[in-house]
Every structure is written in C-alpha cells, then in structure tokens.
Amino acid sequence: MVVVLLTGLLVVAVAAPFLLLLKVSYETFYFYWLRPKRIKKIMEKQGVRGPKPQFLVGNMPEMAKLIVESTVKDMDCVDHNVVARLIPHYALWSKIYGKRFLLWYATEPRLCLTDLEMIDIYLKKYNKVSGKSWMQRQGSEHFVGKGLLFANGDDWYHQRHILAPTFMGEKLKSYHANMTESTEQMIEVLHKKMGEGQSEFEMSEYLKQLTAEIIAKFEFGPDFEKGKYIFNQLTMLQRLTYQSTKHLILPGSRFFPTKYNRRKEALRREVDETLLEIIQGRKDSVGISRCESHGEDLLGILLDEMRKGETKNGFHLNLKLIMDELKTFYFAGHETTALLLTWTLMLLATNPLWQDKVREEVKEICGSENPSSHHLTKFNVLNMVINESLRLYPPATLLPRMAFQDIQLGNLFIPKGLSVWIPVLAINHDEEIWGPDVNEFNPERFSMRVGRHFLPFGAGARNCIGQTLALMETKIVLASLVQQFNFVISENYRHAPVTVLSVQPKYGLQLILKPIVV
Numbered sequence: 001m002v003v004v005l006l007t008g009l010l011v012v013a014v015a016a017p018f019l020l021l022l023k024v025s026y027e028t029f030y031f032y033w034l035r036p037k038r039i040k041k042i043m044e045k046q047g048v049r050g051p052k053p054q055f056l057v058g059n060m061p062e063m064a065k066l067i068v069e070s071t072v073k074d075m076d077c078v079d080h081n082v083v084a085r086l087i088p089h090y091a092l093w094s095k096i097y098g099k100r101f102l103l104w105y106a107t108e109p110r111l112c113l114t115d116l117e118m119i120d121i122y123l124k125k126y127n128k129v130s131g132k133s134w135m136q137r138q139g140s141e142h143f144v145g146k147g148l149l150f151a152n153g154d155d156w157y158h159q160r161h162i163l164a165p166t167f168m169g170e171k172l173k174s175y176h177a178n179m180t181e182s183t184e185q186m187i188e189v190l191h192k193k194m195g196e197g198q199s200e201f202e203m204s205e206y207l208k209q210l211t212a213e214i215i216a217k218f219e220f221g222p223d224f225e226k227g228k229y230i231f232n233q234l235t236m237l238q239r240l241t242y243q244s245t246k247h248l249i250l251p252g253s254r255f256f257p258t259k260y261n262r263r264k265e266a267l268r269r270e271v272d273e274t275l276l277e278i279i280q281g282r283k284d285s286v287g288i289s290r291c292e293s294h295g296e297d298l299l300g301i302l303l304d305e306m307r308k309g310e311t312k313n314g315f316h317l318n319l320k321l322i323m324d325e326l327k328t329f330y331f332a333g334h335e336t337t338a339l340l341l342t343w344t345l346m347l348l349a350t351n352p353l354w355q356d357k358v359r360e361e362v363k364e365i366c367g368s369e370n371p372s373s374h375h376l377t378k379f380n381v382l383n384m385v386i387n388e389s390l391r392l393y394p395p396a397t398l399l400p401r402m403a404f405q406d407i408q409l410g411n412l413f414i415p416k417g418l419s420v421w422i423p424v425l426a427i428n429h430d431e432e433i434w435g436p437d438v439n440e441f442n443p444e445r446f447s448m449r450v451g452r453h454f455l456p457f458g459a460g461a462r463n464c465i466g467q468t469l470a471l472m473e474t475k476i477v478l479a480s481l482v483q484q485f486n487f488v489i490s491e492n493y494r495h496a497p498v499t500v501l502s503v504q505p506k507y508g509l510q511l512i513l514k515p516i517v518v
C-alpha cells in the first residue's frame with residue numbers, strides 16, 4: 001500500500017511540471033494563435049476584412065513603415081489635412097477595405113469602427129463588458145501601473161467612484177488659484193525675456209512646463225516641486241517605454257534584460273522611492289499635528305480614503321495603487337492639456353481674425369482682471385475655438401476598447417477578445433460628417449450644440465474624468481495670454497505634426513510675441 005502511494009506521489013511529482021508546461025503552452029497557443037484565428041474567421045463571415053497579418057508582428061511593420069514615409073517631410077504649409085500623414089494606414093486600408101476593417105496590432109486583432117451610432121452604443125451601453133486590452137496594459141504598466149486609465153471591471157468602478165468627487169463643484173473651483181498663479185509666473189518670465197530683447201518663443205516647451213506645474217500642484221499641493229521632479233523621471237520612462245514597445249510583441253519580452261528594460265526598471269524604482277518619501281512626509285506631519293486630513297490635494301484625498309479602510313464593496317485602496325493613481329493622472333492629464341494649448345495657440349497665431357475675436361471677448365468679459373471661475377462660464381468664442389482645435393488636432397487620436405464578452409452591436413457581432421479601435425482623428429476629419437470645409441479652421445461650426453460625433457474626451461462612463469479641469473486650465477491660460485500678447489507664427493515654425501502617443505508639433509511651436517500696451 002505504502003509503495004503504491006509513494007509511486008503515485010513520485011509520478012505526480014514528475015508529471016506536474018510537464019502538465020503545467022502543457023497548460024501554459026496550450027494557453028499561449030490559444031491566446032496567440034487559436035483565438036485570433038477564430039476572431040478573424042468570424043469577422044470575415046460578416047464581410048469585415050483587412051490587410052494580411054504577419055506571424056507574431058501582425059500589421060505593425062507595415063504601419064510603422066507607412067508612418068515613417070508619411071512623416072519624413074514637413075508639410076508644405078500650415079495645412080490641417082493631416083489624416084494621411086498621421087494615420088496613413090487608416091487612409092490606405094479604409095480605401096481598400098472600407099471604413100470598417102480589421103488590422104493586427106501584433107497578435108491582437110483590432111476592428112476599426114467609424115459608425116457613429118455603433119460607437120455611441122458600444123461606449124455607453126457596453127462599458128462594463130469592455131475595457132483596456134492585455135497588450136495596452138502591459139505597454140503602460142511600467143509608468144502608470146494599475147491606475148484608473150488602464151483598470152478594468154470592478155477595479156475600475158471602485159477607483160472611478162473614489163476619484164470622481166475630486167473633479168466636481170467647489171473642489172474643482174479650488175484649483176483655480178493655483179492655475180492662475182502658475183500662468184502669471186509664466187507670463188512674467190515671457191515679459192522679462194522680451195525686456196531683454198527676445199521676441200521669438202518656442203511655446204510648446206513653456207506650455208509643457210506650465211501644465212506640469214499645474215498638475216503637480218493638483219496632485220501634490222505643497223510638495224509640488226518634488227512632484228515636478230517625479231514627472232520628469234516619468235516622462236523619461238514614458239519615452240523609453242514607447243521606444244521599447246516594438247519588443248512587446250514577443251511573449252515574455254518585457255522580462256528580457258535589454259538595455260531599455262534595465263534603464264526602465266532603474267527609473268521606475270527611483271520614481272517609487274521619491275513618491276514613498278513624499279507620502280511618508282505627509283503621514284508624519286499628520287501624526288505630529290494630529291490633524292484629521294492628509295491635505296486637500298489628490299495625494300491627501302487618496303491617503304484619507306486609504307485610512308477609511310475597506311469600502312462597503314470590499315475594495316481597499318493601498319499604497320501601491322495610490323502611487324499608480326498619481327502617475328496615471330500625470331500621464332493622462334499633462335501632455336494632453338499642454339498639446340491642446342499648443343495647437344490652439346498655433347491656430348490663433350495663423351488666424352489673426354479669430355485671435356482678435358477671442359481677445360475682444362476676453363476684454364468684454366474680464367476687463368483688465370485676471371480670468372476667474374465666474375468669467376469662464378461666459379466664454380463663447382473661446383469655447384468654439386478650443387473645440388475646433390480639439391477637432392483638428394485631438395490629443396487623444398483614438399479610443400481603444402476590447403470586448404470581454406460577445407457583443408451584438410446592431411447587425412455587427414463583436415466576438416470576445418476583439419479590440420474595437422475608434423479612430424477619433426479620422427472621424428474628426430471626415431468630410432461626410434463635417435462638410436466640405438472639414439480641413440479648414442472654422443470655429444463657427446461649433447456655434448451650435450455638438451453631436452455625438454465629437455469625441456475628444458471619449459464618451460460613456462469611461463469618458464475623461466479630468467475634462468472639466470482640462471478645459472478650465474485651457475481657458476485660463478489662453479485668456480491670460482491673449483490679454484497680454486499679440487502673437488504671430490514665426491517663419492522658423494515648420495508645420496510637421498507627428499504622432500508620439502498624441503499629436504505633437506515635431507519641432508515645437510515658434511511664435512513672435514508682442515506685448516499689448518493698455
């Protein structure tokens with residue numbers, strides 16, 4: 001009996017690793033081969049086709065080649081017809097296969113969907129059974145971890161619930177003073193440099209620094225200088241991650257000890273250590289002062305929430321998640337707002353009539369006062385200009401959503417595991433939607449209510465949580481700038497939009513500023 005038992009145990013001990021290996025191999029095979037094949041077949045049956053994918057890399061090499069070719073040269077003039085330049089693969093494949101086609105991001109099939117009614121239903125009704133795909137999450141894990149932007153399911157729901165009040169009502173208005181203060185400081189620097197004889201400024205860099213400071217104050221309050229240091233490191237991490245995305249396509253490649261991976265790991269550790277230092281400082285000062293609150297900034301709000309312990313639903317905010325959230329909000333809120341400001345300034349500099357209109361409106365509403373929260377709701381022309389800028393150069397060029405279960409969208413069946421890829425940039429430049437002047441700067445088109453075809457901040461429950469904050473900041477900065485300066489585009493400006501996660505001016509934005517004398 002004992003011998004049989006021992007033999008049995010031995011067989012299990014020897015076989016277990018093989019069984020495990022078999023299971024892992026099957027799962028990998030299923031994930032990388034069987035499931036995509038199944039999805040391809042289902043989509044083909046519905047008449048949805050696309051370019052032929054290559055083994056493991058899908059259509060990525062072709063996409064990369066097309067983008068390199070389309071962006072190698074600057075544009076001849078300030079032309080907003082940018083779809084063929086920024087997403088040449090969309091321009092090419094939508095012509096061959098129709099606007100609804102299937103492309104392969106490595107082994108992940110993505111359905112390009114431009115049907116506005118379907119998009120509306122998918123984003124609004126199916127937000128609980130769709131979300132960010134494995135590949136997207138892997139690509140961003142190093143710099144934002146498991147924060148709101150890449151969370152799914154219940155995790156996303158609880159985080160959103162905790163964070164939403166930070167962006168509402170009086171809380172939102174309380175960020176106003178910091179925004180004005182930082183904007184004034186930037187304007188002072190510009191005036192000072194003009195006093196020293198400088199007239200041309202590379203504004204995208206100024207705006208990046210300004211928006212980083214504003215978001216650092218929003219997240220870290222009195223510790224914002226340390227926050228800015230963390231953001232610098234995060235920006236480097238983001239760049240490295242972008243450069244190394246090409247390695248993601250190989251299973252397990254993020255564990256390879258490559259130069260990128262080692263550097264990424266060192267930076268990630270440095271960011272986490274500095275964050276922990278700030279957090280410990282906060283906890284210590286609460287302990288010493290016996291104060292109830294950890295502060296009014298995002299970090300304080302999150303630490304207070306952690307102290308409350310588990311929510312009714314069993315969700316517990318922990319230190320790691322707080323750190324992920326702080327990184328997430330920088331990543332989601334910094335560059336997006338800086339780019340909105342940059343492109344809007346470029347559009348105003350190249351459209352002096354609209355610049356004057358905005359200035360007149362700001363003068364009428366604010367007089368010589370700094371723009372404040374009660375002024376912001378009265379801006380109309382400025383709103384139209386901002387919307388037109390978001391349409392022509394949307395900071396978020398696409399919305400990706402993977403279906404986590406089979407979904408029937410009207411006459412279209414979306415199988416579990418298929419990523420839906422909503423090309424916001426292409427929709428924003430679609431002549432059928434916007435009319436023959438689609439590639440012109442015409443803010444007048446936003447004098448009427450905007451329909452569901454305008455998605456700069458997404459739609460449904462997973463829309464941008466920071467949109468009101470972003471718009472408040474954008475209005476304060478733009479109104480303050482037009483109050484102080486007249487600006488024209490410099491002859492050194494080269495119109496060369498490129499996509500590096502979002503749409504950027506490749507060589508920055510060179511403007512000639514002239515102070516307005518009152």
Ligand code: HEM
Binds near residue numbers: 394458467
């Ligand atoms: C012009 C500026 C901005 C634009 C154009 C923008 C755009 C977007 C879009 C399109 C989404 C939806 C993404 C998707 O559906 O996959 C999104 C989500 C998000 N945004 Fe923004 N954003 C901006 C500014 C901000 C700011 C200032 C913050 C925070 C301070 C922020 C935080 C977030 C977060 C955390 C999410 C994820 C929300 C969720 O999944 O529940 N964004 N943003």
